[in-house]
Amino acid sequence: MKKCGVFDVIGPIMIGPSSSHTAGATKIALLARRIAGLGYQHVDFYLHGSFQATYQGHGTDKALIGGILGFEPSDVRIKNSFDYAKKVGISYRFLPIDLEDAHPNSVKIVFHYPDGTSFYVIGSSIGGGAIEITNINGTDVTFTGEQPTLLLKYKEQKGMIAYISNALYAKGYNIDLMRTIKEEDEVLLIVELNESLDPDLYQTIKNGKSFLFNKYIDTKEGI
Structure with a gap:
């Protein structure tokens, strides 16, 4: 039987409105940022499923930008993440994608660097603020980032x-x-x-x- 922790009951500390669409999205982008490495100037967010359908209304767009800026889910700056991205010179786009059998709350984040190279990470928000990374630059993986x-x-x-x-x-x-x-x-x-x-x-x-x-x-x- 799976043990039930406090976050399974009350959810994560976060900037709302949704643990899956905002807290989870922030955590995916934050983890992707740390996997890809810094120095990028442009980021493309390819949104799948319900992420694509509701990203503006649920604040997924601001959450993803906050994550690639290094903001954690509880950071109040997420509400103004577009402004912070502009200040540091990072451009971005939100684009639709069909990731086939991926979880409905999934995103492919592509980091573009000044030398013309790119690096991408695919992750899913699987509920209650929990996430899963499923692909790193073309290699299928499964890990959560919850442990070192x-x-x-x-x-x-x-x-x-x-x-x-x-x-x-x-x-x-x-x-x-x-x-x-x-x-x-x-x-x-x-x-x-x-x-x-x-x-x-x-x-x-x-x-x-x-x-x-x-x-x-x-x-x-x-x-």
Whole structure:
């Protein structure tokens, strides 16, 4: 039986009106921002399902802009997020998309950088302010950002999982969940921990091997 927490009963602390359409949208965009990295000048929001149908009336648009600016769901600045985006020189568009079997409250967020590159994240607001990231730049994933998480993408090779596991074990960390997603000769390793990762250990891990992509997401930093 699933344990019921306080947020399952009373919902998240947030700027309204909807936990799914505002709090959830803010959290998706905030987490996407941290996955993609800073330095973007333009962001396209491709809205799916009910996000697309009601995004203006429910404040989803302001919530998404607030998230990519680094605002948390309870931040009162979300109400004026369009103005804040203009002040920092970030442009944006809201566009419709059909993500097929995705949750109705889903969005594809595409970050555009000055050098012409882009990076996208797809996420869903699944109710009560809870979210799920389902795709990172073309790789299907499943994680919530509720726990400290390591995302490590690399060319398939022997010993990589042992390398990560041993590095964490040597410093006394417990791995709550570890899973791999393989596409051809590339592997995305998702590692969820039960406590924050020491920055020096993260540097040691990512510098010890060759990664195509690496990111550490700490729940204490906004999600």
